[in-house]
Amino acid sequence: MSTVHALIRRNTKLFFKDKGMFFTSLITPMILLVLYATFLGNVYRDSFLMSFPPQLAVSDRVIDALVGGQLISSILAVSCVTVAFCSNFLMVQDRANGTARDLTISPVSAPALSVSYYIASLLATLIICLAAAAVCFVYIAVIGWYLSVLDVVLILADVVLLVLFGTALSSIVNFFLSSQGQISAVGSIVSAGYGFVCGAYMPISQFSEGLQRAVSFFPGTYATSLLRNHALDGAFEALADEGIPAQAIDAMRATVDCDISFFDHAVGEGAMFVILGISAAALTGVYILMNTLKSKKHG
Numbered sequence: 001m002s003t004v005h006a007l008i009r010r011n012t013k014l015f016f017k018d019k020g021m022f023f024t025s026l027i028t029p030m031i032l033l034v035l036y037a038t039f040l041g042n043v044y045r046d047s048f049l050m051s052f053p054p055q056l057a058v059s060d061r062v063i064d065a066l067v068g069g070q071l072i073s074s075i076l077a078v079s080c081v082t083v084a085f086c087s088n089f090l091m092v093q094d095r096a097n098g099t100a101r102d103l104t105i106s107p108v109s110a111p112a113l114s115v116s117y118y119i120a121s122l123l124a125t126l127i128i129c130l131a132a133a134a135v136c137f138v139y140i141a142v143i144g145w146y147l148s149v150l151d152v153v154l155i156l157a158d159v160v161l162l163v164l165f166g167t168a169l170s171s172i173v174n175f176f177l178s179s180q181g182q183i184s185a186v187g188s189i190v191s192a193g194y195g196f197v198c199g200a201y202m203p204i205s206q207f208s209e210g211l212q213r214a215v216s217f218f219p220g221t222y223a224t225s226l227l228r229n230h231a232l233d234g235a236f237e238a239l240a241d242e243g244i245p246a247q248a249i250d251a252m253r254a255t256v257d258c259d260i261s262f263f264d265h266a267v268g269e270g271a272m273f274v275i276l277g278i279s280a281a282a283l284t285g286v287y288i289l290m291n292t293l294k295s296k297k298h299g
Contacts, residue, residue: 003112004112004115004116004119007113007116007120008116008119008120008123010116011090011117011121012120012123012124015087015121016124029075029076029079029083029128029129029132029135029136044066044067044070045063045067047255048063048066048067048252049063051252051255052248056242056243056244058239058242059242061143061144062144062146062235062239062242064143064144065140065143065144065234065235065238066235066236066239066252067143068139068143068231069140069228069231069232069234069235070228070232070256071139072136072137072139072140072227072231073200073224073228073231073232074195074200074224075132075136076129076132076133076136076155076158076162076227077162077195077198077199077200077220077223077224077227078195078198078200078201079128079129079132080125080129080159080162080163080165080166080223081162081169081170081190081194081198081220082166082191083125083128083129083132083166084121084122084125084166084167084169084170085166085170085173085174085186085187085190086187087120087121087124087125088121088167088170088174089174089183089187090117090120090121091117091121091174091175092174092177092178092179092182092183093180093183095178111291114287114288114291117171118167118168118171118284118287121167121170121171122163122164122167125163125166125167126160126163129159129162129163130156130159133155133156133159137152140231144235146234146237146238147231147234148233148234151230151231151233151234154230155230155231158223158226158227158230161223161273161276161277162220162223162276164280164284165219165220165223165276165280165283168280168283168284168286168287169283171283171284171287172283172286172290173186174186175287175290175291194220197215197220198215198218198220198221198224199215199221199224199257200224203255203256203257204221204257204260205254205256205257213263216260216262216263219275219276219279221260222260222267222271222272222275223272223276224257225257225258225267226269226272226273228256228257229269232253232256232258236249236252236258239252
């Protein structure tokens with residue numbers, strides 16, 4: 001256990017000392033926040049305004065809260081996975097430059113090395129994503145705060161659960177990588193594609209029916225929906241207080257993926273938590289099994 005602990009410390013320190021990996025991971029959520037607020041804010045605002053009956057006036061602060069909730073949920077949904085891939089690239093770098101081979105030649109066992117990479121990546125991703133969540137809360141406080149204490153706790157729980165999923169997923173993908181070129185290729189693909197697949201860049205409700213059913217099999221879809229619900233529930237309650245009909249609010253919830261279905265069956269928040277938790281546990285188990293089989297093969 002002391003060996004694993006020492007390796008975790010070593011991997012975590014190397015990640016934060018590597019300015020390329022660290023700043024890329026840290027800046028990504030900040031860049032997304034600026035880009036979303038600058039280019040997508042008006043699009044989200046117009047989308048919400050079109051849903052309101054013309055005879056009802058809604059305060060700008062509530063509208064800003066709706067836009068901000070959609071923005072931060074999108075940012076956190078993407079960052080928790082993309083940052084996990086960045087923090088896990090240390091495993092590939094060690095393999096590419098021969099450090100991993102040198103470590104296993106020493107008294108360090110291959111399973112201990114694999115566990116240390118996983119836990120170090122998890123810790124680094126959690127630190128960065130929780131810091132990103134704090135920045136998002138500050139942003140919401142400035143434009144329109146309607147979050148309850150429970151909403152904040154649930155958003156943080158969503159982040160932790162999604163980081164577990166992202167770390168397990170990145171560990172499996174990176175298991176097969178062995179060069180800097182592969183790192184760059186996978187990083188680009190994940191950064192560009194994951195946000196669309198999970199519904200962060202464009203709501204799943206705007207996809208075709210076939211594509212909606214396809215992405216309903218992906219756990220990231222439910223993670224995005226969880227973040228949407230917890231970031232927007234307070235703003236939707238404020239809309240109800242201002243006299244917006246329940247039918248209009250339900251339509252908005254469906255439009256921004258707060259309410260999603262699996263083949264026409266509504267999926268509740270509890271089921272979403274279970275799906276994401278089971279997926280993270282299953283992927284972690286697959287990663288452990290892959291490393292166990294590899295150790296036996298080279299044993």
